[in-house]
Amino acid sequence: MKIELPEHIKNLKGYKPGKPISELIAENNWEQTAILWNNENPMGSSSKAKDAIITAFEGSNFYPDPLSLKLRGKLAERLGKQTENIIVGNGSEGLLLNILKAFCSGKEEVLTSSGSFVIIYIWSQINNTPLVQIPLTADYRLDLEGIAAGIGENTKVIYLSNANNPTGAMITREELTRFMEVVPEHILVVLDEAYFEFSVTLTDDFPDGTQLNYSNIIVLRTFSKAYGIAASRIGYGIASKEIIQPLLNVKLTFEPSNLAQAAGIGALDDEQFLKKTMDNNTAGINYFYQEFDRLRLNYVPSFANFVMIDFGTKQKVDLIVEQLMSHGVFVRPLGGSGLPHCIRISVGRREENNYCIEILEQVLNSL
Ligand SMILES: Cc1ncc(COP(=O)(O)O)c(C=O)c1O
Structure with a gap:
């Protein structure tokens, strides 16, 4: 070629x-x-998601609601937030790419751990965003102190997977709070809680990122795992409306599809x-x-x-x-x-x- x-x-x-x-x-x-x-x-898969998809198919000749207001409203209600605090996307990996598109340009870097979710490494490269990786600790935990020490003048986004895929280790409440206290407010912390429902079932000590009160954090969750609708591609993010708005601006116009939106709405009741x-x-x-x-x-x-x-x-x-x-x-x-x-x-x-x-x-x- x-x-x-x-x-x-x-x-x-x-x-x-x-x-x-x-x-x-x-x-x-x-x-x-x-x-x-x-x-x-x-x-x-959730049978309620399936029923909702079948019903939603009837409207498939029309473009879906580009703002996904029904699903975002329902998630907001569940989480004690406002609709403007919620974004939905083509899986949480779709949201990850949109975060890089919206927040990183030129030399601005993503800082994360090695031994973490492989997609952040790939999306950073696709978006031409420099990536800095801090090694895991010897017992395969995220080294939050090392990551904090790795913050440099070009750091724009910090990605943390909690629980971490693929190690399964978790960041404790205390570690997370201590970390957020030292991260400057101009850096966006992406806290990926793709396994949240499993984590809170396995321990009472899991920190719920949506309860943290910082202006520079976005929590990502997904319907792919706990609700069994990975193929439908629907995930969501929770953050301040100043972080959500640029994400709405960069997303594909009609992302996510009507079937994905419906699947999420149905699944939440299951x-x-x-x-x-x-x-x-x-x-x-x-x-x-x-x-x-x-x-x-x-x-x-x-x-x-x-x-x-x-x-x-x-x-x-x-x-x-x-x-x-x-x-x-x-x-x-x-x-x-x-x-x-x-x-x-x-x-x-x-x-x-x-x-x-x-x-x-x-x-x-x-x-
Ligand atoms: C940490 C983490 N984040 C995000 C995802 C992707 O989720 P989704 O299907 O919502 O894109 C996965 C999937 O394996 C994951 O392990």
């Missing part, structure tokens, strides 16, 4: 999607599978589905801890719907992942997040978790 690409796009590694799982299953003769690689909801999901997750996390202890594996306590295991070397990880996959067990090796010696396993349904452990034990015994 004779068309020259900008340097930052030329070097883009991007997100590497695997083969669609349906194709892999069709090509192989697995009697059983465990799809535990994307932190998805193993209990399916307490039964939420409870079923949380019960399954808590049982799954505890089962994993028990089995990982029995297998003497080095794992990180999790405040989300997955657990990360440190296997020591990339070679060992590659071998384990390949052998698990040959039995229809899909887990995530973490080279993309800079942790090539670690694997992340999402909580599945009970039978998937059992199958995963059975095969993992076989594989470990064969090494």
